[in-house]
Amino acid sequence: MKTILVTGATAGFGAAFARRFVKDGHRVIATGRRVERLEALKGELGEALHTARLDVRDKDAIAGFVPGLPPAWQRIDVLVNNAGLALGLGPAWEADLDEWDTMVATNVTGLIHMTRAILPQMVERDDGVILNLGSVAGEYPYPGGHVYGGTKAFVRQFSLNLRADLVGRNIRVTDIEPGLVGGSEFSQVRFHGDEARAQAVYKGTTPLNPDDIAEAASWLVSLPPHMNINRIEMMPTCQASSGFTIKRQG
Ligand code: NDP
Ligand code: 8X3
Numbered sequence: 001m002k003t004i005l006v007t008g009a010t011a012g013f014g015a016a017f018a019r020r021f022v023k024d025g026h027r028v029i030a031t032g033r034r035v036e037r038l039e040a041l042k043g044e045l046g047e048a049l050h051t052a053r054l055d056v057r058d059k060d061a062i063a064g065f066v067p068g069l070p071p072a073w074q075r076i077d078v079l080v081n082n083a084g085l086a087l088g089l090g091p092a093w094e095a096d097l098d099e100w101d102t103m104v105a106t107n108v109t110g111l112i113h114m115t116r117a118i119l120p121q122m123v124e125r126d127d128g129v130i131l132n133l134g135s136v137a138g139e140y141p142y143p144g145g146h147v148y149g150g151t152k153a154f155v156r157q158f159s160l161n162l163r164a165d166l167v168g169r170n171i172r173v174t175d176i177e178p179g180l181v182g183g184s185e186f187s188q189v190r191f192h193g194d195e196a197r198a199q200a201v202y203k204g205t206t207p208l209n210p211d212d213i214a215e216a217a218s219w220l221v222s223l224p225p226h227m228n229i230n231r232i233e234m235m236p237t238c239q240a241s242s243g244f245t246i247k248r249q250g
Contacts, residue, residue, distance in 0.1 A: 012184025
């Protein structure tokens with residue numbers, strides 16, 4: 001049984017991770033900003049779940065997070081850096097700078113501060129797993145992806161660079177890079193609550209769902225300590241990457 005800390009467990013992948021890890025026999029520390037969602041999850045999953053409000057943009061809260069946990073929950077075996085978001089899909093020259101800042105603060109700064117808070121205890125024990133939620137948006141450009149894709153490219157490279165520092169230790173790091181995934185709040189958040197626009201993203205498709213991502217996470221956690229999966233790129237069969245755009249004259 002491992003103790004698994006999940007950021008952004010109030011919705012989407014994070015809630016699916018919590019449910020799957022508890023089903024797998026682990027204990028989960030579920031975090032996020034919406035406390036009522038955490039309480040509902042606690043009601044569902046019981047003693048195997050510890051909940052705590054945590055905004056990953058709050059550096060002081062992150063620094064004090066582990067010391068503030070009950071002693072029996074302070075050993076973190078697995079960190080899942082899942083909290084993240086995309087805001088907007090317009091062209092870069094029209095983008096809202098505050099939204100760009102929010103994506104960087106959450107997807108990049110929040111993730112590195114969480115990692116820096118938990119990694120020392122893993123190094124001390126020579127044992128641990130870090131799962132980072134990247135995205136195909138960090139691998140392939142698309143119109144309107146600008147800063148969101150940039151943050152996820154950072155997550156990929158940061159994950160690989162962690163491995164460079166950790167080589168020879170029993171600490172694994174994986175960048176999970178999903179493509180089209182329905183059943184979460186990702187598109188509602190991206191389109192500022194415009195439900196019709198969010199639903200249109202998945203129209204006529206069978207996207208991946210949060211349980212599919214949890215399936216991969218469950219497998220990654222179960223691997224033997226010597227086996228590191230550097231990155232996993234996941235797409236539904238209705239999606240593929242198909243390269244270049246050429247704007248022709250006339
Ligand atoms: P959701 O919007 O459903 O969930 C996002 C979670 O992140 C929520 O629990 C939210 O909790 C949390 N969160 C957002 N901001 C903060 C913050 N400042 N502090 C703490 N928690 C925060 O999205 P998904 O489940 O779809 O996405 C999860 C991750 O997967 C993200 O990193 C996303 O970029 C990535 N991803 C998603 C894909 C998709 O198509 N859905 C595909 C590829 C990657 P709360 O608001 O309560 O704080
Ligand atoms: C979410 C997938 O393609 O909307 O990271 O950027 S995508």
